[in-house]
Amino acid sequence: DAGVIQSPRHEVTEMGQEVTLRCKPISGHDYLFWYRQTMMRGLELLIYFNNNVPIDDSGMPEDRFSAKMPNASFSTLKIQPSEPRDSAVYFCASQTGLGEQYFGPGTRLTVT
């Protein structure tokens, strides 16, 4: 397996624009997680899915953020409209049961 795949790897956008981040989890994993990492706040869990169903989105900072998982092999995290304070590295991770999490390479988002 190629591991968790994220795209794009880097995204630079202007304030107010819509940003869509994509993730393909490892085949067979039943959990998918979205994280945001900044120097100030560290690694934050935004939302996670179990069998494609959102379980806990309490970490989503505000209504500008939304996430979907239409099937077991694809998830998106959307920010609309984007703001400079959204600049961060966004990680996707997948997991099976209570085992280890496998992280993707991350998307570095810069909002100017």
Next chain:
Amino acid sequence: SQQGEEDPQALSIQEGENATMNCSYKTSINNLQWYRQNSGRGLVHLILIRSNEREKHSGRLRVTLDTSKKSSSLLITASRAADTASYFCAASGNTPLVFGKGTRLSVIA
């Protein structure tokens, strides 16, 4: 949800020395996991220790778990410059892992 809190926040040692990092958590767990993150990369799983285990080894890594104190430690022996990274623990109960802020380890050659 479970959360690991690492201590110290930062650690700087000379190559060849041992590095010890500690982790505390709050509630009952099934297992505790340690991860490593190199700058700009995703976290990579290092080792998992189950709640009924007290010690586990993997290469130069040694992990201990004390469920009575709700704490764990990660020991890296004979450190190398390539061990420079951030190290995170995360406790796993019946909810997903929640990561602490990590320990930033610098190994000076």
